[in-house]
Amino acid sequence: MPDTAKLILGEKSYDLPVITGTENEKAIDITSLRNSTGYITMDSGFMNTGAAVSNITYLDGELGILRYRGIPIEQLAEQSTFVETAYLLIYGTLPNKEELGKWSQALTENSYIHEDMKHFFDGYPSTAHPMAILSSMVSTLSIHNSWALKPNLNEAEKYRMFVLLLAKMRTIAAYSYKKSIGEPYIYPTDNFSYCANFMNMMFAHPSRHYEVNETLVKALNLIFVLHADHEQNCSTSTVRLVGSSKSNLFATISAGIGALWGPLHGGANQEVIEMLEQIRDDGGNVKKWVEKAKDKDSGFRLYGFGHRVYKNFDPRANIIKKSANEVLDALGIEDPLLEIAKKLEEAALSDQYFIDKKLYPNVDFYSGIILKAMGIPVNMFTVMFAIGRLPGWLAHWKEMVEAPDFKINRPRQIYHGPAINNYIPLDLRK
Numbered sequence: 182m183p184d185t186a187k188l189i190l191g192e193k194s195y196d197l198p199v200i201t202g203t204e205n206e207k208a209i210d211i212t213s214l215r216n217s218t219g220y221i222t223m224d225s226g227f228m229n230t231g232a233a234v235s236n237i238t239y240l241d242g243e244l245g246i247l248r249y250r251g252i253p254i255e256q257l258a259e260q261s262t263f264v265e266t267a268y269l270l271i272y273g274t275l276p277n278k279e280e281l282g283k284w285s286q287a288l289t290e291n292s293y294i295h296e297d298m299k300h301f302f303d304g305y306p307s308t309a310h311p312m313a314i315l316s317s318m319v320s321t322l323s324i325h326n327s328w329a330l331k332p333n334l335n336e337a338e339k340y341r342m343f344v345l346l347l348a349k350m351r352t353i354a355a356y357s358y359k360k361s362i363g364e365p366y367i368y369p370t371d372n373f374s375y376c377a378n379f380m381n382m383m384f385a386h387p388s389r390h391y392e393v394n395e396t397l398v399k400a401l402n403l404i405f406v407l408h409a410d411h412e413q414n415c416s417t418s419t420v421r422l423v424g425s426s427k428s429n430l431f432a433t434i435s436a437g438i439g440a441l442w443g444p445l446h447g448g449a450n451q452e453v454i455e456m457l458e459q460i461r462d463d464g465g466n467v468k469k470w471v472e473k474a475k476d477k478d479s480g481f482r483l484y485g486f487g488h489r490v491y492k493n494f495d496p497r498a499n500i501i502k503k504s505a506n507e508v509l510d511a512l513g514i515e516d517p518l519l520e521i522a523k524k525l526e527e528a529a530l531s532d533q534y535f536i537d538k539k540l541y542p543n544v545d546f547y548s549g550i551i552l553k554a555m556g557i558p559v560n561m562f563t564v565m566f567a568i569g570r571l572p573g574w575l576a577h578w579k580e581m582v583e584a585p586d587f588k589i590n591r592p593r594q595i596y597h598g599p600a601i602n603n604y605i606p607l608d609l610r611k
Contacts, residue, residue, distance in 0.1 A: 184198065184199050184201075185197060185198055185199055186198075186199055186209045188214075188218070190218060190220065193218075195214075195217060195218060197209050197210060197211060197214070198210040200231075200234070203239070204239055204241070208231045215593070221593045221595070223595060227418070231413075232413060232418060232421065232590075233413065233421065233577075233580075233581065235412075235413075235577070235580060236250070236273065236580065237249070237250065237270060237410060237412075237573070237576050237577060237580060238250075238270075238410045238411065238412045238573070239251070239412075240411065240412050240490060240491075242488070242490040242491045242492050242493075243492050243493060244493065245491055245493045245494045245495065245496045246496065247411075247496050247497065249266065249269060249270055249409065249410060250269055250270065250273055250274070252269070252275075254406075254407065254496055254497060254500070255496065255500060257269075257406055258403055258406055258407060258497075258500045259500075261275075261406060262374075262375075262402055262406070263375060263376065263402050263405040263406050263409070263569070263572075264281075264284065264285055264288060264374075264375050265281060266405075266406050266409050266572065267347060267409065267571075267572035267575075268280070268281065268284050270409055270410055270572045270573055270575075270576040271343055271572060271575050271576045271579060284344070285375075287344040287348070288344055288347055288348045288375060289348070289369075289371055289378075290348075291344050291345050291348035291349065292348045292349065292351070292352050292369035292378065293349075293352065293368065293369060294318075294322075294349050294352050294353065294356075295325045297325070298318065298321060298322075298325070299356075299366065301317075301318065301321060302314070302318075302356055302357070302360050302366075305360060307360065307361055307362075307363060308361075309357075309360070309361070310560055311354065311357040311358060311361065311560055311561050311564045312438065312441075312442045312560075312563050312564055312567070314353070314357040314360070315350075315353055315354055315357060315438055315564055315567060316435045316438040316439050316442070317435075318353045318357070319346070319350065319353065319431055319434055319435045319438060320431050320432055320435040321431075322345070322346075322349065322431050323429055323431040323432065326345065326431070329341075329342055329345075329429060329430065329431070330429045332427040332429075333427075334430075339579065342430050343575050343579075346430070346431075346434060346571060346575065347571060347572070347575075350567070350568055350571055351369075351375070351378070351379040351382070351568055352369055352382060354379070354561070354564045354565075354567075354568055355367070355379060355382035355383045356382075357561075357564070358383055358558070358561055358564075359382075359383075361558075361560075364386060365386075365387060366382075367381060367382045367383075367385045367386075367387075368382075369381075369382060373393065374398065375402075376398045376401045376402045376405065377393045377395075377398045379401070379568075380393055380394075380397065380398060380401065381393055383557075384556065394511070394512075396507060396508060396511040396512075397508065397511075397512075397555050399504075399507075400504045400505075400507065400508050400551050400555070401555070401565075403500070403501065403504050404501070404504075404548050404551065404552070404565065404569060405565075405568060405569035406569075407497040407500065407501060407544055407548075407569070408544075408548075408566055408569030408570050409569055409570065409572045409573050410570070410572065410573025410576065410577075411490075411570075411573065412490075414446065415440050415441075415443070415445075415446045416437045416438075416440040416441040416446060416447065416570065416574070417437070417570075417573060417574060417577050418440075419436050419437050419439075419440035420433055420434065420436065420437040420574045420577055420578055421577055421578070421581050421590065422590045423436040423437075424578045424581060424582065425581065425587075425588070425589045425590040426589055427582075427589075430575075430578065433574075433578060434571070434574055434575075437567075437570075437574045438567050441563060441566060441567055441570065442563055447563040447566040447567065447570075448562070448563050449484060449485065449545040450485070450545040450546075450548045450549035450552065450562045450563075450566070451549070451559050451560070451562040451563060452484035452485070452545075453484045453485040453522075453545055453546050453549035453550075454518065454549050454553055454559050454562070455484075455559070456483070456484045456485070457518045457521050457522055457525070458518065460521050460525070461517050461518055461521055465517065465521055467521060467524040467525050467528055468528065470483075470525075471483075471525070471528045471529065471532060475532075475534050483525070483529065483540070484545070484546075485542060485543055485545045485546030485547075485549065486529055486535065486540040486541065486542055486543065486546065487538070487539065487540040487541070487543065488543045491543070492539060493539055493541075494539070494541045495541065495542075495543040495544050497543075497544035498541065498542050498543050498544050498546065498547060501544055501547040501548060501551070502542070502547050504547070504551060505547045505550050505551050505554075508551050508554050508555065509550075509554055512554055514554050516553070516554070518553065519550060519553070519554065522546070522550050526542050526546070529541075529542065530542070548562075548565075549562065552565060
């Protein structure tokens with residue numbers, strides 16, 4: 182394969198370097214295009230634009246491959262934990278026993294938020310969306326950590342920041358839930374693992390005993406691992422874009438949370454549950470709604486099936502489907518929504534229309550089912566996604582700011598508005 186690409190503009194030709202990735206992906210390097218030709222490229226939505234050379238995550242949508250730092254997601258899902266996977270993504274290698282112990286201990290010790298921040302929670306109405314609270318409170322962390330606002334952090338300060346955000350994000354998330362239901366906040370404890378600690382803060386109550394269910398802890402750990410990174414998605418790209426201004430990491434992550442909030446991104450598993458509720462409220466005739474999904478004029482679409490990136494199957498879906506069955510069996514839940522979900526999955530997997538279009542259930546379909554079975558309210562689904570995706574955001578931020586070619590991001594545009602348009606004084610306007 183050539184190591185250059187030739188661009189012909191009129192009578193002139195230009196040689197552009199070709200970059201080859203580890204898995205033989207090809208990119209035409211147009212870094213100097215505007216300076217040498219006066220042209221830019223147009224790529225609405227950046228679907229064909231590589232914004233970074235990254236060592237973090239590799240995915241192949243055609244073959245259904247997802248790897249963190251080269252390790253297949255299947256292996257991490259089976260053998261790793263969210264805490265260990267977070268370290269892997271951020272620092273590039275699996276931690277040894279000493280490193281993992283220090284990392285885990287630091288997460289436990291930094292779980293508390295400043296007591297003054299509880300006053301902010303008290304000021305929010307009970308109807309406030311947990312994502313709004315999460316985004317605001319992550320940004321508010323900067324008030325109590327002014328040392329982290331300088332534009333260049335050393336390695337020890339970065340480590341401290343990563344620990345602080347990973348530890349406190351789950352506490353903020355749990356407090357936002359408690360606020361929404363009017364229950365007292367539950368402090369984190371040193372006695373639980375990362376995920377068990379979160380579940381205890383979510384569901385424990387001072388007046389009653391709460392038993393942490395290890396099957397649910399395992400499932401939540403799996404959900405976090407599967408969502409920990411996914412290459413240059415909308416929220417990760419947002420983190421890179423905002424972080425490129427040397428904005429502090431609290432503000433940068435808050436912006437990523439805002440991007441994730443959108444229904445086309447992090448809200449997909451919430452859309453799944455709302456779709457199931459729609460089918461239930463209509464009488465639960467799954468076959469009818471499958472037919473509607475096949476009708477382009479119906480305006481109805483099946484959420485949780487197919488994926489923008491994966492053109493065959495979502496490798497995370499195969500893993501999480503098993504977990505969904507384990508959770509439902511362990512809880513012995515009989516829920517009409519979950520029964521509809523099972524029927525919908527069966528219908529879609531056996532219907533030739535969906536098979537031909539490769540519209541297989543994706544990770545959002547099964548994660549929505551698991552979260553609902555666990556008792557996580559629908560408006561908390563995207564919050565769970567944010568907790569899981571945080572290590573990826575931190576890893577990409579670290580990679581970007583430490584890159585030798587670091588610069589502020591500044592996309593270009595083609596202007597299609599009016600040409601020169603002179604100002605008309607108000608009394609002369611018609």
